[in-house]
Each structure stands twice: as structure tokens, then as C-alpha cells.
Amino acid sequence: MSVLKEPLATPSRVRGIYRYLLQIKGQREKRQVLEQILSPNKLVEHLLSAEDKLNGKKAPHIMFRRTLNESIKCGLLIDNNDEICINPNLPEEARNPQLGDNLLPNTLATLFFASGNTDEEDFAYVCTWFLAQDIYDFSGNWKVVEEMVVNQGVAESLELKMSNNTLSGQMDDWICYIGLAWGHALDGKKVTVPDPTLYIKRNLKDLFQKTSWYKNYSSEILLTG
Template sequence: MSVLKTGLAHPSRMRGIFRYLLHAKGQRENRDVLESILSPDKLVEHVPENKEKLKDKKMSHPMFNDALRESIKCKLLIEEDEEVAINPNLPQDAINPQLGDRLLPDTFTYLFFASDNEDEEDFGRVCAWYLAQDIYDAPGTGEEVENLVSEQKIGDFLKMSSSRLFVQMDDWMRYLGFAWGHTLRGKPVTVPDPTAYFKRNLKHLFNGRQEITIQDFINRLAKRCPLFETGKFREEVEAQIGSRETNFLSTSTAFALFRLQEEGDIQLERQSDSSFMILPKANNQVDNDGRISHIIWKGEKS
């Protein structure tokens, strides 16, 4: 079972366990001590299965237990004897007490989608599917997602058939930087926009270079996070809902690149005698600004 289908494995709970261990001695703690600190009995008295328990019976801590189980299953944490610890095999920056929390969304992204984690394949397909939708007309609520899944006849493929799964997808995609939300006519709406993820990973995607072709950028992006064009999960999704036009990027990827250019992080260029890719705008319209061959990184901002 993936985090998508484990409703109590919320990103904030898994992050809370990680943050505590990040600064603990040896980045480890006795499991019972960890539970008592992060999920004291007073907080779980309202849980139905705890209401009738005798005083000498151990309380149930479902939120903590589910978050811990999923953290161990995705290999963010490990369990040895009666202790829980941060996985020492993670990259050094990921477990650095000064950097680990800030890098955690990218650590999760790698562990979920780029490490051959079979448990999270359903989650990967759902995220890739949502990012493949037209950002200018994407389903923004649970009801709209259910309707589109039904319309595209991909319920069995995505294994996503309830609004509860949308809530979990929504929470995680926002935390990982693949989406954001706003309120429209009094209702919360989600937008599949990966700008935040792109911005965090520009240094890795350019890998010491200032300028690369857009094809190289997309290839590197797909390798780092296979939810995007040419990546494993996106390819599986497009096989179900139809592929993009030749050389076209999805509108969500294009939108993110245009945003990064507007914010001064990158510059999009079309250089003569170079092959280009097409970045469509609303209604799949393309103008001269959307025919791009190279991307220039402006460097890290202070």
C-alpha cells in the first residue's frame, strides 16, 4: 500500500518524525520513546478504539504508526531492534541537520518515484496523470478529478476511485512542489504546476553548466523525476490517455518554465540551426516565445 492510500500517512506527520530524528543523538531514538514524544496518549484519547481501554492497556496511535510505517517502507527511516533511525544510506545533504528538512521534499520524490519503489507505483501514475492534464483546464477538486478519471476510462489503471484519494494526492503533490492551491468562488482548487519542484532542482538539472538544450533539460528532468515527459510514469500515462503532439511539452511543464523565466531564474531561447521543442500556452496556442531550443540558468539567488 502506498502513501496515496494510507490516509494517515500525511506529509506533515512523516516530516515531523524525520525532523525529530534529524536532530536526535545519532539520528536515532527508541521507538516507544519516539511515540511518547510525538504522539502522547493525551492526543489519542479521542480515537474510538482507545475510549474503552482500561488504564493499564497501551493506547493505540494510528497516525504515528501509519506515518512511521510508511517512512520505513520508503526507506527514509530504518528500524533496528527497538530503535528507529534515519537511513544512513541517504545522501549526506539529505541527512545533514542544517539541510535535511529543506531537502526533504526532494528526498521523498526520489524515494517514491526514482528508486524502483514498487509500493509507490500507483502514486507515481496518479501524479504523472495529474501533471499531464491541461493546466488551463485541469480538474481542481475531488469531484472534477473523479469525473475526468471516469471520462478518460482510466480508473482501473490509476486505481483511484474515491475523493479521499484525491485529498491524499493533493496534500502530497503540494508538499512535493508539483501543485499549489487557491480559492475560487469560495471553493479550494488545486493547480498542477511543478514550478516549485523545478526551481528547487535547477542546480542539479544544469549540473555545473549555465546553458543546455531544452531536450537535455527534459531528459535530465525525467531521469531525476520520472513523472515528467519521457519518464517512466508519464510514458505509462500517455499510453492510456494519448501522447502529446510531436515536440510539444505538456502545458504544466511549459507553464512552469515560463514562470521561472518571468521570475528571473532562467532564460528561454531559440537559437538558429538548433532543434526546438514547443511550449504551448492556453488552448494549446503557440507563439514565437514558445519555440525553444536552449535554456540558460541565471544561477542561484542569494
């Protein structure tokens, strides 16, 4: 299962766990402690029935646990004997307490789209298809997206089965967070625009740092700016 199909694993929840671990000593915490800090019982007790509360049952921390599982599965975090830590194999800047949060969209994009990450293939397919669309065709309505997918014949070939609002909502949340699209309201309706400008701006230096064209162009900007 990918972040596309796990509606409880939202960008804000993944970010919340990562931001906490970035700042603590050793960037690691016991799973149970981490759960109680970020998802205290008071926040989830509304999930229990009155009878369950009388019987002393504890509410499940579903949102936290599923988000944590996705974070571990994609390689952002590691579970080492019930101790959760930031993956030490991530780039040094991504693990930097001052830089890691701002770099998280890039870090996740790299992990999601890694060639060996078969779990996120469906999300990669969705992003690729989405960026190939006409920006004027998107209304923000999942039924319209579903019709487009079916009419273009990619529902089966690319497994882009946008069959409900949850899938479409996850697509919108994650594709905007990574920087491959942006959202706004038009006539009171949410519209998501395919546009990788933000992602490209964040990565422009890395994309062109090895080319003489970029170096020369940068020099011209500095001289004329």
C-alpha cells in the first residue's frame, strides 16, 4: 500500500513525526513514547464507545500508527527494536535539525520515486499522468478525474483507478506538498493545477550544477542583477 491508498498518512502527519525526531537527542525515540507524545490518549478517546470507556479500554492510535508505518516503509524512518529513528542513510542536510523540515518535500520525493520502491509505483504513475494533463481540465471533482482516466484508457494500463474521493484527495495533498502542483479555489470549488514550478525551483541548483550553461547563466545574472 502506498501513501496514495493510505488516507490516514497525510503530509502534515508525516511531517509532524519527522519534525519531532529532527529536534530530539540522537533523533530517535521509543515507539510507545513517540506515540504518547504525538498522539496522546485524550486525542483519540473519542473513538471509543461509552461502553468501551466504562470497561477501561484504550483507544487505538490508528492515524499515528498508519502514518508511522508509511514513513518506515518508504525509508524516511527506521524501526530498530521498537525504537524509531530518522534513517541515518538520508543525506546529511535532510537530517539537519535546521534544514530537514524545509527539505522534507524533496526528501520524500526522492524516496517515493526511487527505482527500488515498488510500493509507491502507483503514486509515481499518478504524478506522471497528472503532469501530462491540460491545466484547464481539472475541476477538483474526483468524478471528473475518474472519467478522464477511463476515457484516456489508463485506468487499467497504469492502474490509475481514481474510484473515490479519498484517492483523489490523497493525490491532491501529496502532489501539492511535493511541489508538482498547486491548489486554489475557483467559483467556490477546489482546483488542483498540474505545475512542477515549485519543485523545479527548489532543485534548480542541483539539476544544473554540473553544466557550464548553468554556471555561465548564473554569472550573467550576478553581473547584471
